[in-house]
Amino acid sequence: MPTNPMFWRIVRRLLTGNYGRLFVILLALGAGAAVTSALLNLQMDAKRRLTTEFRALGANVIIAPRDTNTTSSGATLDEAVLAQLPSEYEGKTVPAVGFLYLIAEVTKDGTTRYEPAVIAGTVGRGLTEIRPGRRIEYSEALESDPSACEIGAKAAAQFNVQVGDTLLIQNQGRAAVCKVFAVVATGGTEDTQIFVRLKEAQELADLPGRISLIQLSVTGTPDSLNRFLSALAQKFPDADVHGIKQFAEAEGRIYNRISGLLSATVVLILVLTSLCVMAGMSNVAVERKNDVGLMKAIGGSVRRVLRLFLAEAILLGIAGGVAGSAIGLLISIWLGKAVFGVAAHPRWIVYPVSVAITVLVSIVSAFPLRRLASIRPASAFRGEA
Amino acid sequence: MFLRLVADSFTRRPRRKLLTLAALALGMAVATAALSVSLDVGDRLAREFRSLGANLLVTPQADSLPLEIGGVDYRPANAGAYLPEGDLGKLKTIFWRFNIMAFAPVLEVPVETWSPASKNWSSSGVVDRATLIGTWSGHTVPIPDGTTYVTGVEKTNPWWHVDGKWFAEGADECVVGSAFSIKFGAKAGDILNVHANNSTGWQKLKVVGILSTGGPEDNGIVAPIAVAQQLAEKPGQYRRVYVSALTKPEDAFARKDPKTMSPDELERWSCSPYVSSIAYSIRQVLPGTDVHVIRRVVEGEGRVLTRVRTLLWLVTIVALLAAALAVGASAAASVLERRAEIGLMKALGANSGLVGVLLAAEQLLLAFVGGGIGYASGIVLARVLGERIFGFAPAPKLFVLFLILALAALITLLGSAFPLRRASRYEPAPILRGE
Numbered sequence: 001m002p003t004n005p006m007f008w009r010i011v012r013r014l015l016t017g018n019y020g021r022l023f024v025i026l027l028a029l030g031a032g033a034a035v036t037s038a039l040l041n042l043q044m045d046a047k048r049r050l051t052t053e054f055r056a057l058g059a060n061v062i063i064a065p066r067d068t069n070t071t072s073s074g075a076t077l078d079e080a081v082l083a084q085l086p087s088e089y090e091g092k093t094v095p096a097v098g099f100l101y102l103i104a105e106v107t108k109d110g111t112t113r114y115e116p117a118v119i120a121g122t123v124g125r126g127l128t129e130i131r132p133g134r135r136i137e138y139s140e141a142l143e144s145d146p147s148a149c150e151i152g153a154k155a156a157a158q159f160n161v162q163v164g165d166t167l168l169i170q171n172q173g174r175a176a177v178c179k180v181f182a183v184v185a186t187g188g189t190e191d192t193q194i195f196v197r198l199k200e201a202q203e204l205a206d207l208p209g210r211i212s213l214i215q216l217s218v219t220g221t222p223d224s225l226n227r228f229l230s231a232l233a234q235k236f237p238d239a240d241v242h243g244i245k246q247f248a249e250a251e252g253r254i255y256n257r258i259s260g261l262l263s264a265t266v267v268l269i270l271v272l273t274s275l276c277v278m279a280g281m282s283n284v285a286v287e288r289k290n291d292v293g294l295m296k297a298i299g300g301s302v303r304r305v306l307r308l309f310l311a312e313a314i315l316l317g318i319a320g321g322v323a324g325s326a327i328g329l330l331i332s333i334w335l336g337k338a339v340f341g342v343a344a345h346p347r348w349i350v351y352p353v354s355v356a357i358t359v360l361v362s363i364v365s366a367f368p369l370r371r372l373a374s375i376r377p378a379s380a381f382r383g384e385a
Numbered sequence: 386m387f388l389r390l391v392a393d394s395f396t397r398r399p400r401r402k403l404l405t406l407a408a409l410a411l412g413m414a415v416a417t418a419a420l421s422v423s424l425d426v427g428d429r430l431a432r433e434f435r436s437l438g439a440n441l442l443v444t445p446q447a448d449s450l451p452l453e454i455g456g457v458d459y460r461p462a463n464a465g466a467y468l469p470e471g472d473l474g475k476l477k478t479i480f481w482r483f484n485i486m487a488f489a490p491v492l493e494v495p496v497e498t499w500s501p502a503s504k505n506w507s508s509s510g511v512v513d514r515a516t517l518i519g520t521w522s523g524h525t526v527p528i529p530d531g532t533t534y535v536t537g538v539e540k541t542n543p544w545w546h547v548d549g550k551w552f553a554e555g556a557d558e559c560v561v562g563s564a565f566s567i568k569f570g571a572k573a574g575d576i577l578n579v580h581a582n583n584s585t586g587w588q589k590l591k592v593v594g595i596l597s598t599g600g601p602e603d604n605g606i607v608a609p610i611a612v613a614q615q616l617a618e619k620p621g622q623y624r625r626v627y628v629s630a631l632t633k634p635e636d637a638f639a640r641k642d643p644k645t646m647s648p649d650e651l652e653r654w655s656c657s658p659y660v661s662s663i664a665y666s667i668r669q670v671l672p673g674t675d676v677h678v679i680r681r682v683v684e685g686e687g688r689v690l691t692r693v694r695t696l697l698w699l700v701t702i703v704a705l706l707a708a709a710l711a712v713g714a715s716a717a718a719s720v721l722e723r724r725a726e727i728g729l730m731k732a733l734g735a736n737s738g739l740v741g742v743l744l745a746a747e748q749l750l751l752a753f754v755g756g757g758i759g760y761a762s763g764i765v766l767a768r769v770l771g772e773r774i775f776g777f778a779p780a781p782k783l784f785v786l787f788l789i790l791a792l793a794a795l796i797t798l799l800g801s802a803f804p805l806r807r808a809s810r811y812e813p814a815p816i817l818r819g820e
Contacts, residue, residue, distance in 0.1 A: 245599030
């Protein structure tokens with residue numbers, strides 16, 4: 001860029017020559033920049049948000065012993081594995097719950113007919129995140145009871161129990177008592193199970209210190225989830241670590257759709273912006289014939305004249321981009337709130353990117369000014385077209 | 386003379402008008418495309434979410450408690466209740482039959498199995514226990530109204546990937562889970578021998594594909610339901626059926642108990658495809674069943690679907706606003722450029738009103754032409770975008786055309802109003818002098 005003060009003086013005059021037009025061009029560029037930065041930011045946020053939304057669907061990683069399908073007691077894992085799991089991944093807590101399953105004879109206190117049911121001993125943090133669905137009955141007061149247990153909706157109907165009732169559990173001569181503090185409905189197999197504390201289940205199954213499997217709910221993009229899986233698989237070579245694919249696939253697909261939609265909108269709006277600015281600039285070109293003729297007549301080179309207009313376009317782009325992108329980021333915070341219920345986190349990388357894009361659009365839209373290069377001073381002064 | 390002036394301004398400087406027209410047309414094309422896609426995409430998005438898998442589970446009402454651990458039911462084959470397979474066609478006769486996208490019955494049998502392929506110089510072959518899951522794949526279901534419907538587990542559980550192909554109905558074929566395939570060394574083309582605990586003979590099944598699901602099925606064998614029925618000695622029966630239905634996301638109203646609703650509310654409830662009302666109508670055609678809502682799927686689907694729909698509309702509004710701003714700006718610019726012309730007209734005796742009407746007429750003409758072109762190209766754009774992004778082409782809607790034309794006229798007039806008002810105050814003399 002030239003340091004010649006005259007150069008900048010001319011640029012200033014060019015810009016302020018017609019305030020109406022300056023405003024119009026800035027408006028178009030600013031609108032384009034705002035949309036670009038808002039949607040780009042939303043796009044980056046959508047990926048994170050969608051993963052969070054889908055994570056609300058429960059566990060997505062399972063750590064199981066290598067061979068599980070032989071018998072009901074089957075192979076088990078050491079309970080210590082649970083303590084070795086990372087409690088955080090990429091800054092988010094990772095709910096992890098160990099389960100020990102056994103089949104035991106169960107009856108409601110006061111009746112005598114025992115029926116088999118699946119007992120799940122649980123230990124760890126975040127059972128409600130791991131197990132989707134809701135508690136249709138719940139008593140907070142009873143939860144702290146040392147022998148508290150939860151019961152699936154279908155099992156509750158089968159045994160005719162409600163919150164506050166007591167269940168008797170028997171397995172091969174070992175017996176336990178538990179007090180129901182919640183009834184859960186998930187629509188899955190959990191509906192038929194009874195959830196007790198791990199210690200109790202281990203005593204019933206006579207498997208001290210053992211668990212059947214661990215379920216985790218890891219928040220992250222499919223890529224980072226895969227990294228997490230392979231890290232775990234390395235850490236526990238004896239266990240079978242796998243992801244639940246049911247939601248991963250739908251998640252990727254939906255993210256692609258959203259991202260495609262946002263990108264297409266950004267591209268369209270940018271083309272539109274540049275067309276509008278171009279329409280304005282082509283008028284500028286007509287108007288400046290005389291100016292350019294004069295500049296050339298007094299010895300300005302074509303290159304110098306073009307540099308002048310280029311500087312003008314860049315300045316316009318920066319002004320429109322800086323203001324528009326800032327507004328766009330604010331809009332995206334609001335958009336994030338409206339769509340995902342949580343304000344979108346502004347990514348600062350979006351800001352320079354969308355300013356740069358706007359400057360680029362502005363330079364491209366100054367294309368009609370190129371015609372001015374071929375003006376002959378003499379014919380311009382004679383008033384010829 | 387008026388018309389001639391308008392016509393002249395278009396023919397004399399076609400290039401200048403062309404750019405404004407192009408900006409207008411593109412702006413309106415963006416608006417058309419955004420509107421068409423948003424208006425049409427709601428239903429399609431719900432369909433997209435069916436890739437999450439079945440959202441309803443039907444089990445016998447008088448069933449004993451399933452003893453299911455890791456996808457394996459440890460109940461003996463003779464315990465618990467079964468349902469007749471022949472009734473399943475009735476699922477497509479319910480009020481919401483068009484919302485039933487797929488269904489597949491399941492009958493699980495614990496079996497012992499061995500594969501000759503696992504027999505080699507170092508081992509004599511593994512005989513071990515596994516679960517055989519009998520279900521449908523590409524099964525033709527007769528519907529009571531005389532038609533047929535093709536469905537199967539590959540539709541209810543679209544994330545199940547088969548390397549190879551699915552078994553053919555009526556053939557002694559099966560697909561095996563990926564973990565099973567490693568353990569037993571069974572590959573596509575191998576023969577697998579299975580027998581249930583209560584039978585003596587070995588049934589031969591040809592492995593035609595390797596299944597990977599990420600779930601307990603990875604350890605099992607999936608075969609036609611007829612094979613499972615034969616092994617379990619339960620001909621024509623199944624234990625549960627998974628149903629994949631298109632539903633409306635649940636809201637507070639959907640969670641109300643239908644028993645406590647007023648007649649009006651009940652009608653509204655049963656006329657909305659909530660998952661609970663679909664479950665209700667399934668229960669009516671399949672007596673003796675319990676219909677469970679698979680919460681994990683329904684809640685996730687509802688939540689994400691609502692989010693994506695809002696997003697779509699907001700993006701549409703943002704695109705509309707940006708298009709309006711850009712179009713308004715170029716309309717304003719096109720009036721601003723014509724100071725000299727306005728000055729001349731005034732010098733020749735035209736009053737401000739006439740100048741305003743003349744310019745407004747020009748802008749309106751531009752708006753209608755641009756809006757029309759924009760609508761036509763917007764429809765094409767919507768098709769391209771719809772097909773690339775959502776995999777379908779939205780149908781053109783006539784009312785969008787009117788909306789777009791009105792929008793174009795409004796925006797160009799609004800954009801021109803401000804410079805026009807200024808133009809009406811111009812003094813002709815300084816303008817003509819070039820000041």
